[in-house]
Amino acid sequence: MKLTATAFDLTRSLRGGTVLSVSITQKSEPDAMNLIDGQKAGKLYDVTITEHREHRSTTANAYFHKLASELAAVLKVDIDTMKKHLVRLYGTPAEEDGYQITVNVAKGSDPSIYYPYYEWLYSDENSDTYALFKQTHTLNTKEFSRLIDGTVDECKELGIETLPPDELSKLYAQADKSNRNTESG
Secondary structure: OOOOEEEEEEEEOOOOOEEEEEEEOHHHHHHHHHHHHOOOOOOOOOOOOOOOOOEOOHHHHHHHHHHHHHHHHHHOOOHHHHHHHHHHHHOOEOEEOOEEOEEEEEOOOOHHHOOOOEEEEEEOOOEEEEEEEOOHHHOEHHHHHHHHHHHHHHHHHOOOOOOOHHHHHHHHHHHHHHHHHHHOO
16 A cells, blocks of 8 residues: 655654654545555554655656657667667666566566566576566656656767757656646645
8 A cells, every 4th residue: 555645743652652643645545544444453564654756747758758759760660669678778677675576487488478678687497587677657757757868868869859958857847746736636
């Protein structure tokens, strides 16, 4: 379960325990209610708190696809191949608990049947091991900015026109503002 919090408070209970209070956004209330309703007495829960990052905007996503399409045309490859290449170069490794997620598949199997963004790491006698990268729709604004910046660099090397740096900054700022407005409701 994932909730978006706006503030935290730590207090002592009357019974001597420590209580962490979490103020959440209105958008997170239904998930919080499900969490409260699903609690089991006496059961321990792991809680991880990370700094919130907004997901990439549709405008930034459209720009990435435009650039990837232009790169694909110049390099004479299909768009899916180009997107996978760019995600491997500039995307974000898929992680859990700080460790990159890897998968083993039967030797010679095509990992794209299971997941679109991966990179071969090594093989053994019976299997091939691949590192996974986050799918682009799951990237936050910082991660997606890195993907676009790398894609822009690739385009510049091939003489493909890109947005000037100040316009790119406006695109990122617009994405942040748009995401903040949708989160507050």
